Amino acid sequence: MLMEAQDISVAIGGRLVLNGESVRCKPGTITALVGASGSGKTTLLHCLGLLLPVDKGSILIDGNNVTKYGTAARRQFWRNHAAFVLQDYGIMDEESVAFNVTMKTNIIGGRVSGNKEKLMHSLEQTGLTGRENELAGHLSGGEKQRLALSRAIYKDADILFVDEPTASLDEANRRTVIELLADFAVRGRTVIVSTHDSEMMEACDALHQVGANNSPQKLRNI
């Protein structure tokens, strides 16, 4: 899926956070959203993922303008096409690791309604083998991030939105995560990451500098 932002602006709490950002994220590539802390990387990622509305400009999917999508259409996009690995994880702490990956399986109760083989594969890929019956709330921050990635692998989503994928990981896990994201891209998926990590940036096909229009002078002229 080709995901595009065209000249989008977003104000939060009366303050302009994104000012005329345009970016094209192509299938089969990893696009990095880069920039200083507070430049708006996460905000842009959320706009591209249809999690946050834009005040100006357009969001396009495969050339179709989806800026005005209502709740039902956005839900359909999230359910059928997207996976999110975000800083607040979207992890259900009171549920098992397995449930969080499959959104179906309840291995703790002995019932398996998801695809167990796929579940085990997705956990193995992120180094969480053997953790399927644990409560997600007992995982560390970095482990929860890898859990969200397992969910994306299980779902084999068309498009991945990933916020700071390597921020809270040690060197070995960081390499694993970068390789997994590269693998998604190789398989034709669209991967969009916000990152400060130069090693992550090296693995990306395109870098988009967020906040390039955010000089105080330009903000005053809006």
Ligand SMILES: Nc1ncnc2c1ncn2[C@@H]1O[C@H](COP(=O)(O)OP(=O)(O)OP(=O)(O)O)[C@@H](O)[C@H]1O
């Ligand atoms: N819900 C919100 N309420 C108020 N301000 C917000 C909100 N979300 C974002 N902002 C502001 O928008 C600006 C951009 O935030 P954002 O998180 O997108 O930046 P970032 O580039 O991802 O930063 P970092 O690299 O530090 O994670 C910041 O100044 C932030 O305070």
